Amino acid sequence: MFHIAVCDNDVVIHQQLQQYFSELSISSTFTFNISYFSSGEELIDYYEHGGAYSFHILLLDIEMNGINGIETAQRIRALPDRELQIIIMSSYPEYMIESFDVQTFHYMIKPLAYPQFENILKKVFHYIESSTQSFVVIKIDQEQIVLRTSDIISIVKIKHALSQNRIKVITTKEQYICSGTLADYLNRLGHPFMQIYRSVIINLEHVFRFSADTVIMTNHEQFPIGRSQSKNIKDAYARHVITQSKERGKSFCTVQHWSE
Structure with missing residues (x-):
C-alpha cells in the first residue's frame, strides 16, 4: 500500500483526485491510502507533530494561500525527508524550472486530465517498487x-x-x-x-x-x-x-x- 498526501487549497481538486484514485484502484493492482491537506501550513504542521515520513508520494499544488508549494516542499526536504516523491501540480508551466530545486518526480499541468494522472502515478509507483535502496x-x-x-x-x-x-x-x-x-x-x-x-x-x-x-x-x-x-x-x-x-x-x- 502506498501512502499519499494531496496538498491543494481547491476543494474541487480534492474531489477530482478522489475520483481519479478510485478509477486507478479499479484499473490497476496498486492500493493506496490518501490524506488531503488544504494548505502548506497544514501539511507542515502534520509533519512537525509526529507525521514525518508518513507518505511515499506528495501531490502538491504551487499556487496556494499562505506559503506556496515550492516553499512547502523546501521545508519538507529540510526535515530532512529526501525519499518523499513529490509531484507538482500547477496551471503555469513556467514554475517547472523552479520545482527542480526541490527534487520533484514529475510535473502535472492543470486542468488535470485522467490519462496524464494515471501515467504519472503508475510511473512513480513502479519507481518506488524498484528503488530497493530506499x-x-x-x-x-x-x-x-x-x-x-x-x-x-x-x-x-x-x-x-x-x-x-x-x-x-x-x-x-x-x-x-x-x-x-x-x-x-x-x-x-x-x-x-x-x-x-x-x-x-x-x-x-x-x-x-x-x-x-x-x-x-x-x-x-x-x-x-x-x-x-x-x-x-x-x-x-x-x-x-x-x-x-x-x-x-x-x-x-x-x-x-x-x-x-
Whole structure:
C-alpha cells in the first residue's frame, strides 16, 4: 500500500483526485491510502507533530494561500525527508524550472486530465517498487505494503512456523508477518543490513549497543550474535558509523563502545 498526501487549497481538486484514485484502484493492482491537506501550513504542521515520513508520494499544488508549494516542499526536504516523491501540480508551466530545486518526480499541468494522472502515478509507483535502496515491498496475503528500508530494524525467521518460509519484519512502527527467506531479503536490501545469526538480520542504522555476544537495537530488542561472526559484525558497524559521519560532513565521530 502506498501512502499519499494531496496538498491543494481547491476543494474541487480534492474531489477530482478522489475520483481519479478510485478509477486507478479499479484499473490497476496498486492500493493506496490518501490524506488531503488544504494548505502548506497544514501539511507542515502534520509533519512537525509526529507525521514525518508518513507518505511515499506528495501531490502538491504551487499556487496556494499562505506559503506556496515550492516553499512547502523546501521545508519538507529540510526535515530532512529526501525519499518523499513529490509531484507538482500547477496551471503555469513556467514554475517547472523552479520545482527542480526541490527534487520533484514529475510535473502535472492543470486542468488535470485522467490519462496524464494515471501515467504519472503508475510511473512513480513502479519507481518506488524498484528503488530497493530506499524502499522494499512486502506481500501480506493479497496486499502489498511499501516500507522505507530506513524504518526496518530487523528481520527474523519465525521458528516452528507451519511454512518454513515465514519471517517477521520489525519496523519502527509495526511488525509484519510475511513469506520469504532471510537470504532473499539480504540480497534485496544489501548494506546496511547484515545477518548476525542464522535466524536474524539487523539494520546497522538501528544498533543501540553491543555486548560480548548480543546486539541491542533501538527498539530495545536483543538478538544473539554468532560467535564466529562477532568481530566481523562489530567491525562492519564501526565502518558504517564512520562512513555515515563523513557523509554528514563531520570531521570527528564517536563510535559506540561495546563491553567485552
